[in-house]
Amino acid sequence: MNDSARILCIDDNGRNLRILQELLEDDFQLSCATSGEDGLSSIADFHPELILLDVMMPGLDGYEVCRRVKADPSTADIPVVLLSALARDDDRERGSRAGADAYLAKPFDPDALLDLVENYIGATRAVRNV
Numbered sequence: 001m002n003d004s005a006r007i008l009c010i011d012d013n014g015r016n017l018r019i020l021q022e023l024l025e026d027d028f029q030l031s032c033a034t035s036g037e038d039g040l041s042s043i044a045d046f047h048p049e050l051i052l053l054d055v056m057m058p059g060l061d062g063y064e065v066c067r068r069v070k071a072d073p074s075t076a077d078i079p080v081v082l083l084s085a086l087a088r089d090d091d092r093e094r095g096s097r098a099g100a101d102a103y104l105a106k107p108f109d110p111d112a113l114l115d116l117v118e119n120y121i122g123a124t125r126a127v128r129n130v
Contacts, residue, residue: 004029005121008048010039010065011083014059014107015048020052023110024117040068041073052113054097055084063098070099070113083108112116 006029009020017032024030031046033039038059043051051069055062062082069075079101084091087105095103102116 005035005049005125006031006046007052007117007121008033008039008042008046009052010036010057010062011052011054012091013054016083018056023113024061028117028121033091036062036065039065043069043078048078049079051124052117053080053100055082055091063094064087066095066098066100079123081116082118088122 002007003005004027008026008031009017009024010033011017011020012034014034017034021030021032025049031042031048033042037038038061038067039051040060047130053062060068061082065080069080080099082095082100082105083093083104083106085106092103101120102115104113
């Protein structure tokens, strides 16, 4: 487990967090936060290799959390995948402007999420091992 990639899941909906946990907990170290503020606070301690981030949350929404992650030089290289029921082109464009590396519409296909996770974790580890 020590070599398992660390994924930070941020979503204000407990059901959505449970779905992510069921999909990922066997292969990855997970940390879950239920608000944007808590998610940002946990980055320094958890050192995630990937962030799965809900868009629609009270307080700091996912777009703002993503902007802050990407604006901080110490976290800017962490891939951020936005997960949202907002799936229009302008929603995706807003995510891209916030710095998101990918945008996956809810409800998402579990295999599509797992493929994204594997791709980003592999890429992150390849860059850090160079």
